[in-house]
Amino acid sequence: xSATLIDGKVFAASVRDKVAIxxxxxKEAMGVTPGLAVVLVGDDPASEVYVRSKGKMTVEVGMNSYxxxxxxxxxEADLLALIEALNADKDVHxxxxxxxxxxxxxxxxxxxxxxxxxxxxxxxISNVGxxxxxxxxxxxxxxxxxxxxxxxxxxxxxGLNAVVIGRSNIVGKPMAQLLLGDSxxxxxxxxxxxxxxxVVRRADIVVxxxxxxxxxxxxxxxxxxxxxxxxINRIPAPEKGEGKSRLVGDVDFASAxxxxxxxxxxxxxxxxxTIACLLANTLTACCRSHGFAxxxxxxx
Numbered sequence: 001x002s003a004t005l006i007d008g009k010v011f012a013a014s015v016r017d018k019v020a021i022x023x024x025x026x027k028e029a030m031g032v033t034p035g036l037a038v039v040l041v042g043d044d045p046a047s048e049v050y051v052r053s054k055g056k057m058t059v060e061v062g063m064n065s066y067x068x069x070x071x072x073x074x075x076e077a078d079l080l081a082l083i084e085a086l087n088a089d090k091d092v093h094x095x096x097x098x099x100x101x102x103x104x105x106x107x108x109x110x111x112x113x114x115x116x117x118x119x120x121x122x123x124x125i126s127n128v129g130x131x132x133x134x135x136x137x138x139x140x141x142x143x144x145x146x147x148x149x150x151x152x153x154x155x156x157x158x159g160l161n162a163v164v165i166g167r168s169n170i171v172g173k174p175m176a177q178l179l180l181g182d183s184x185x186x187x188x189x190x191x192x193x194x195x196x197x198x199v200v201r202r203a204d205i206v207v208x209x210x211x212x213x214x215x216x217x218x219x220x221x222x223x224x225x226x227x228x229x230x231x232i233n234r235i236p237a238p239e240k241g242e243g244k245s246r247l248v249g250d251v252d253f254a255s256a257x258x259x260x261x262x263x264x265x266x267x268x269x270x271x272x273x274t275i276a277c278l279l280a281n282t283l284t285a286c287c288r289s290h291g292f293a294x295x296x297x298x299x300x
Contacts, residue, residue: 002257002258002259002260003227003256003257003258003259003260003261003262003263004153004261004262004263005257005262005263005264005265006149006153006226006228006262006263006264006269007265007268007269008145008149008264008265008268008269008270008271008272008273009268009272011148011149011152011272011273011276012145012272012273012275012276013272013276015148015273015276015277015279015280015298016057016060016061016276016279018280018295018297018298019061019276019279019280019283019295019298020060020061020062022283022295022298023061023062023063023283024062026283026286026287026292027062030290030292032286032290032292033062033063033064033091034063034064034093034094034282034283034285034286035063035064035065035066035089035091035092035093035094035282035286036054036058036063036064036065036066036092036093036094036095036096036120036278036279036282037066037067037068037086037089037092037094037095037096038051038054038055038065038066038067038068038096038098039068039070039079039082039083039086039095039096039097039098040067040068040069040070040098041070041071041072041074041079041097041098041101041102041105042070042071042072042101042102043072044100047098047099047100050098051067051098053275054096054275054278055067057275057276057279058279058282061279063279063282063283064091066086066091066092068082068086070082072102073102074102074105076104076105076106076109076110079097079105079110080109080110080113083095083097083110083113083114084113086114086118087113087114087115087118092118093118093282093285093286093289094118094120094278094281094282094285094286095114095115095118095119095120096120096121096278097110097111097114097121111123111124112124112125116138117138117285117288117289118285119138120138120141120278120281120282120285121138121140121141121278122137122138122139122140122141122144122174122281123140123169123170124138127139128169128173128174131174131177131178131300132177134181136288137300138281138284138285139174139178139281139299139300140170140171140174141273141274141275141277141278141281142170142171142230142270142273142274142277143171143174143175143178144178144273144277144280144281144299144300145270145273145274145276145277146175146178146207146228146230146270146273147175147178147179147182147300148273148277148297149228149264149270149273150182150205150226150228151182153226153262154226156182157179157182157183157184157205158182158183158184159183159184159185160184160185160204160205161184161185161187161202161203161204161205162176162179162184162185162186162187162203162204162205162206162207163186163187163189163199163200163202163203163205163206163207164176164179164186164187164188164189164207164209165189165190165196165200165206165207165208165209165210165215165216165250166188166190166207166208166209166210166211166230166250167188167190168209171207171209171230172188172190172209173188175207175209176188178300179205179207181300184205187199187202187203190210191210191212196220197217197219197220200216200220200221200222201220201221201222202222203222203225204222204225204226205225205226205228206221206225206226206227206228206251207228207230208227208228208229208230208231208249208250208251209230209231209250210231210250211231211233211250212231212233212250213231213233213235213248213249213250214233214235214248214249214250214251214252214253215231215250215251215252216229216250216251216252216256217252217255217256218252218254218255218256218257218258218259219255219259221256221259221260222259223259223261224260224261225259225260225261226260226261226262226263227251227256227260227262227263227264228264228269228270229249229250229251229253229263229264229265229266229269229270230249230250230270231248231249231250231251231266232247232249232266232267232271233247233248233249233250234246234247235248247266247267248266249264249265249266249269251263251266253265253266280295280298280299283295283298284298284299
């Protein structure tokens with residue numbers, strides 16, 4: 001393997017350390033503790049694990065963690081009433097409603113009920129608009145994590161050709177906006193793009209967020225390019241035993257790492273950055289709400 005491995009676990013730990021230092025300063029100098037409220041509706045096992053992990057890391061960096069666990073039968077009115085109460089709570093600086101929600105709840109309505117200044121997921125329509133027009137916004141955590149890793153690896157991204165594969169509202173579109181903000185030349189490609197391999201071969205930076213296991217092949221990658229793999233796909237792994245599975249990304253790691261200059265692994269690449277950036281966003285939201293200086297190196 002010739003590519004440099006971009007270790008998301010190590011980088012995420014450094015982001016959490018920066019957050020913890022800043023939180024300690026806020027407490028000492030200003031008497032303010034950032035607070036993150038996470039709302040979980042229903043008992044989806046993956047969501048429960050994720051929420052537990054978020055709560056643990058929130059406390060580890062010195063923030064207050066507020067967890068609200070609601071039954072799967074919770075009405076839309078009750079959920080919206082809780083969000084309204086959290087919007088009004090001065091101790092809560094970040095609000096995250098864990099997705100997916102049970103089918104009877106309108107996700108868009110719920111997300112857009114969150115105060116945009118507390119929307120640490122960056123999904124509120126106001127934040128989408130602010131990001132799209134190059135203004136100060138709350139930025140979705142996964143693309144923010146990708147941007148931090150790219151800046152760390154390259155220094156300046158100015159003038160580089162970037163291809164984002166995937167056009168989701170959660171990763172693809174905001175990722176493209178962030179790369180534009182750092183003066184990249186950006187192409188958004190997707191499963192319907194004509195001659196996708198040829199489009200990818202022009203890129204200095206490839207961000208794969210298409211949701212297909214091992215989709216991007218090594219011979220699509222320009223030699224020396226930086227590959228950020230956002231995909232998390234579970235595939236059968238009979239070599240581990242009957243019924244076993246393993247996680248792979250959207251990029252065929254073995255072939256791509258022979259060609260790329262740098263690459264993120266799956267697992268252990270972008271994944272750990274998502275929660276680290278959630279903590280960074282909560283800190284940023286707290287600083288903005290009090291008119292304090294924003295933490296350096298933790299925002300877009």
